[in-house]
Amino acid sequence: MTSETKPISSLTILYDNMRWEEKALYESAKKRGIQVDNVNCKSLFIDLNEKDSRYKDRIIVQRCVSYFKSLHSTAALEGLGAYVVNPLQAAATCGNKLFAHMRLINAGVKTPKAISAFSEESAIAALDNFGYPAVIKPTIGSWGRLVALLRDKDAAKAVIEDRMHMFPLYHIYYVEEFVKRPPRDIRAIVVGDAVVAAIYRYSSEGDWKTNMALGGRAEQCPVSTQLEDICMKAARAMDGEIVGVDLMESEEEGLMVHEVNNTTEFKNTVKTTGVDIPGLMIDYLSDLGK
Amino acid sequence: MLKCPECDAEIKIPSDSIEGEIVTCPDCGASYELVKDGEKFDIKPAQVVGEDWGE
Numbered sequence: 001m002t003s004e005t006k007p008i009s010s011l012t013i014l015y016d017n018m019r020w021e022e023k024a025l026y027e028s029a030k031k032r033g034i035q036v037d038n039v040n041c042k043s044l045f046i047d048l049n050e051k052d053s054r055y056k057d058r059i060i061v062q063r064c065v066s067y068f069k070s071l072h073s074t075a076a077l078e079g080l081g082a083y084v085v086n087p088l089q090a091a092a093t094c095g096n097k098l099f100a101h102m103r104l105i106n107a108g109v110k111t112p113k114a115i116s117a118f119s120e121e122s123a124i125a126a127l128d129n130f131g132y133p134a135v136i137k138p139t140i141g142s143w144g145r146l147v148a149l150l151r152d153k154d155a156a157k158a159v160i161e162d163r164m165h166m167f168p169l170y171h172i173y174y175v176e177e178f179v180k181r182p183p184r185d186i187r188a189i190v191v192g193d194a195v196v197a198a199i200y201r202y203s204s205e206g207d208w209k210t211n212m213a214l215g216g217r218a219e220q221c222p223v224s225t226q227l228e229d230i231c232m233k234a235a236r237a238m239d240g241e242i243v244g245v246d247l248m249e250s251e252e253e254g255l256m257v258h259e260v261n262n263t264t265e266f267k268n269t270v271k272t273t274g275v276d277i278p279g280l281m282i283d284y285l286s287d288l289g290k
Numbered sequence: 291m292l293k294c295p296e297c298d299a300e301i302k303i304p305s306d307s308i309e310g311e312i313v314t315c316p317d318c319g320a321s322y323e324l325v326k327d328g329e330k331f332d333i334k335p336a337q338v339v340g341e342d343w344g345e
Contacts, residue, residue: 015310016310017310017312017323018308018309018310018311018312018324022308022310023308023311026308038308038309038310040309040310042310043309065340065343065344066340066342066343067342067343067344068342069342140342141342141344142342142343142344142345143343143344143345145341145344244345261345262345263345264345265345
C-alpha cells in the first residue's frame with residue numbers, strides 16, 4: 001500500500017461477467033467520485049515480470065465468477081504489487097473446502113465434522129467408520145454442484161464410482177456429516193470489521209440444499225452478537241476482508257460455518273434486507289487508502 | 291441497436307452498458323454477452339454457466 005493519507009480516488013473492478021453486483025459496485029463508486037477502471041478478465045493479459053507494474057499499489061476488487069480465473073489473476077496482480085480484495089490467501093483457502101475446513105477448526109470456528117480420503121476404497125472404508133447419512137462435496141466447486149447426500153453405502157458406492165471417471169480433483173474425497181437443522185441456512189456478509197447484513201436462505205421445495213442458485217427463497221436474518229462473532233472469526237481465519245459466510249443452525253451444536261465465499265454474491269441480500277452492501281464495500285475499499 | 295443472430299429481432303443496447311454484460315433477445319430469449327468492437331458494442335453468444343463458476 002502507498003503511504004497516502006486520503007481515501008482512494010480510483011479503483012479497479014476485475015470481472016468476467018458484468019452481473020448486478022458488479023454494476024452496483026460501479027455505480028456506488030461513481031456516486032462517491034471514485035474513478036473506476038472496469039477490467040474484463042477475459043481481455044486481460046499480464047506481463048508477470050513487469051518491473052514497476054501499472055498494477056503496483058492499485059486497489060482491485062476481484063469479482064470474477066470463474067474460480068480459476070479469479071484465483072490466478074489474483075496471484076498475478078497481487079504478485080505485481082496490487083492490493084487485491086480479497087487477497088490470494090483468502091481466494092485459495094475459501095475456494096477449497098478441505099483447506100477451509102482446516103483453517104476453520106484451527107481458528108476454533110464450529111464447522112461440520114468431515115473426513116477426507118484419497119482413493120475409492122479408502123473413501124468407502126472411511127464412510128463405514130464415519131456413518132451415514134453424509135454429504136460428499138467436491139473440494140472445489142460452487143452453487144451446490146456435485147454435492148450429494150449419501151444415505152447409505154450403496155449410494156456412496158454409486159457416487160464414488162462415478163467420480164473415478166472424472167478429473168483427478170474429484171478423486172479427492174471430502175465428506176461432511178449431515179447436520180440436522182431447520183430447512184434453511186444463513187448467509188452473512190462481512191465487510192471489514194462488521195457483519196453488515198444477513199439473510200436466511202430456505203431450500204426450494206423437494207431440495208435439501210439451500211443455495212439461492214438452486215431456487216431457494218430468502219428472508220432477513222437479525223445480526224446477533226453470536227452471529228457476528230462467529231462470522232468475524234471465520235472471515236479472519238480465511239484472511240478475508242469482504243466475504244459471504246454461510247452458516248447452519250445445528251440442532252445439537254448451534255451456529256456452525258460451512259462455507260466462506262471470497263467473491264460473494266449479494267444481490268439477494270440487498271433485495272431482502274435493503275442494506276446498501278455495494279456502498280459499504282466501496283466505503284471500505286476507499287478507506288484502504290487512508 | 292443490434293440484430294439477434296438467432297431470430298433477427300432487434301436488441302436494444304442501453305447507453306450505460308458495460309462490456310461483459312448479458313443482454314437477452316426480447317423475441318427468442320437467446321442470451322448474448324456484450325463485447326467491445328472499437329467504440330461500439332457487438333454481441334456474442336453468452337456462456338450460460340462454467341464448471342468453475344460460483345462464489
